[in-house]
Amino acid sequence: MRVKLPRLAVIGDDGPAEIAGLEVVPSTAALLSEPRGVDAVYLCGMDQAAARRAKAAFTADIPCLTREELTAVGLAGRLLVLLARIGRPPMSARVVVVESTAIPTLCPLLLAIRVGDIVSWEPTDALSYSLRRITYRSDAVIDPWGGGVPVVLPSDEPGQPPLIAADDPVYPLLALPGLVQALHRNSVTGADFDVLRACAYALVACTGAHRWLPDRDDPELTPTVFALADRAIAGDRR
DSSP states (O other): OOOOOOEEEEESTTOOSOBTTBEEEEEOGGGGGSOOSOSEEEEOSSOHHHHHHHHHTOOSSSOEEEHHHHHHHHHHHHHHHHHHHTTOOGGGOEEEEETGGGSTTHHHHHHHTTOSEEEEEOGGGGGTSOHHHHHTTOSEEEETTSSOSTTOOOOOSTTOOOEEEOOOTTHHHHSHHHHHHHHHHHTOSOOOHHHHHHHHHHHHHTOOTTOSSOOTTOTTHHHHHHHHHHHHHHHHTO
16 A cells, blocks of 8 residues: 655755655645645745744644754754764853854854854854854864855864864755655654754764765665654653
């Protein structure tokens, strides 16, 4: 018997045509006002500020997720893998986020995974504090623009931490199928930070020894994300 997959409306010209574990329904922004025949909406092809506004105005009783949220999960998972490799517990880690306003979801998510010291740095801060000075002896620098900030360059100089950049389009797609399945199963319309944190840890659980993030085609990825997100949702309801 074939399992019926959740139907996901993907809104955006650069959205994926196929996502394993979901039935993708290419759509237009007009669907946001009255979504029909779908189980969830994924906003991926619009300006992220516009996507946040669209999500805030979304009133249908189905999940509405943004590329920003899923990218934050990917970055958090990548950070957790790095910290595990260097033997640093999140509570003891110092992480610098460049232009945190690019992905507002990221810093609260890092707090949810209990990163002990989070420093937000903006290019305007360079007049008083150079990025190289701020990042010295940190454990990681996260660039949500994916290389869009010229002052953020990978470095192997002593005291300079590794750079984690949102430069891979696969970041937001790793947790998406399992998260949509969990939200759909529990009939909830959104993922809070406990659920997003669970998704980040699911990525860690599926990351091989010689990788920084799981293979998108890993058959265990979506079931693991689903299981941990489902457990987090159930915990929220107790």
